Amino acid sequence: MIRVEGLRKVYGDFAAVQGSTFTVEPGEIFGVVGPNGAGKTTTLKSVAGLIEPTEGSATVAGSPADDPATRSALGFLPEESPLYEDMTARSYLRFFADLYDVPREVADERIESALDDLELEHRERRLGDTSKGMKRKVAIARSLVNDPDVLVYDEPASGLDPLTTNYVLEFTRELAESGKTVLFSAHNLYHVESICDRVVIMNEGEIVARGTVEEIRAEHGETTYRVFTTVPVAGSDPDGDRHVVAVGSMDAVEAVRERATEAGGEVADIRTRESTLEEIFLDMAGRPMPGSRRVGPGDDSRSDATGRPATGAEKREEASEAAK
Numbered sequence: 001m002i003r004v005e006g007l008r009k010v011y012g013d014f015a016a017v018q019g020s021t022f023t024v025e026p027g028e029i030f031g032v033v034g035p036n037g038a039g040k041t042t043t044l045k046s047v048a049g050l051i052e053p054t055e056g057s058a059t060v061a062g063s064p065a066d067d068p069a070t071r072s073a074l075g076f077l078p079e080e081s082p083l084y085e086d087m088t089a090r091s092y093l094r095f096f097a098d099l100y101d102v103p104r105e106v107a108d109e110r111i112e113s114a115l116d117d118l119e120l121e122h123r124e125r126r127l128g129d130t131s132k133g134m135k136r137k138v139a140i141a142r143s144l145v146n147d148p149d150v151l152v153y154d155e156p157a158s159g160l161d162p163l164t165t166n167y168v169l170e171f172t173r174e175l176a177e178s179g180k181t182v183l184f185s186a187h188n189l190y191h192v193e194s195i196c197d198r199v200v201i202m203n204e205g206e207i208v209a210r211g212t213v214e215e216i217r218a219e220h221g222e223t224t225y226r227v228f229t230t231v232p233v234a235g236s237d238p239d240g241d242r243h244v245v246a247v248g249s250m251d252a253v254e255a256v257r258e259r260a261t262e263a264g265g266e267v268a269d270i271r272t273r274e275s276t277l278e279e280i281f282l283d284m285a286g287r288p289m290p291g292s293r294r295v296g297p298g299d300d301s302r303s304d305a306t307g308r309p310a311t312g313a314e315k316r317e318e319a320s321e322a323a324k
């Protein structure tokens with residue numbers, strides 16, 4: 001289980017995340033969505049123990065996210081996943097399994113099983129010569145070599161073709177169904193609607209909406225009523241042999257009905273339409289936030305410089321960075 005409480009991250013005088021609170025349960029896919037710069041990656045990296053919060057906390061299974069043992073038991077898929085270009089998928093995954101001290105036999109079985117599940121072809125091809133989709137699948141397999149219970153996936157389907165995207169999303173869904181806890185960020189709201197159990201929408205470092213997609217729609221969306229009349233009424237447009245006017249409430253529908261009756265006609269049909277998640281998102285993302293992200297003199301611009309010796313998990317991260 002992931003628990004994020006009052007998470008705030010400040011860089012210099014700028015608040016990247018302004019105090020987020022949420023929990024993610026085992027078996028659940030929890031989506032974090034928002035426009036560029038909203039604070040999604042900062043949130044995910046805090047849960048992966050790669051960023052130290054300025055205030056608040058992120059815990060995984062009750063332990064601090066940056067605890068080396070916690071990090072070792074978590075699978076993180078970064079937005080960009082550089083791989084060692086000269087290695088093959090198998091040798092690359094074995095290399096990471098060794099870093100996690102997974103016994104060779106267990107690792108080999110786990111790697112083959114992940115590559116089978118991901119239907120990865122060309123396992124002995126140099127990674128530098130493989131497609132973007134294949135590289136992403138290898139990065140996903142890498143997030144599983146330590147058999148983590150908790151997965152943090154930053155834009156898992158970014159830049160992939162529709163077929164590979166579906167594959168990756170379906171695979172992520174299956175991981176959650178097998179009991180894993182999945183925290184997931186995405187720009188594509190269709191992906192979010194299709195696989196996430198619950199969602200938070202972030203804007204300018206703040207959570208501005210939360211719940212299931214249906215709950216968010218009910219709370220933040222709008223219902224539009226298209227009222228079809230047999231005679232023209234104020235504001236209506238012709239529609240075949242009828243007239244149509246769009247209104248936002250049942251009271252307004254009744255007002256249209258009265259006007260139509262006064263004009264000697266009637267209401268022939270009423271159709272309702274709910275906001276899509278995309279419309280809600282665009283509305284919220286475009287809305288200026290009341291609070292500023294500027295804060296007083298900064299205290300935490302060097303997020304990763306904790307001053308303590310590098311842990312095994314950090315060395316693994318460095319190894320991954322070096323592959324860039």
Ligand SMILES: Nc1ncnc2c1ncn2[C@@H]1O[C@H](COP(=O)(O)OP(=O)(O)OP(=O)(O)O)[C@@H](O)[C@H]1O
Pocket residue numbers: 011014015016034035036037038039040041042043303
């Ligand atoms: N190390 C850093 N130093 C200073 N500012 C940072 C740092 N990391 C992130 N930020 C800023 O914090 C804000 C949130 O960044 P973050 O990467 O979390 O956003 P995001 O929602 O993931 O964006 P995107 O969708 O573009 O990936 C951005 O304005 C970003 O420029």
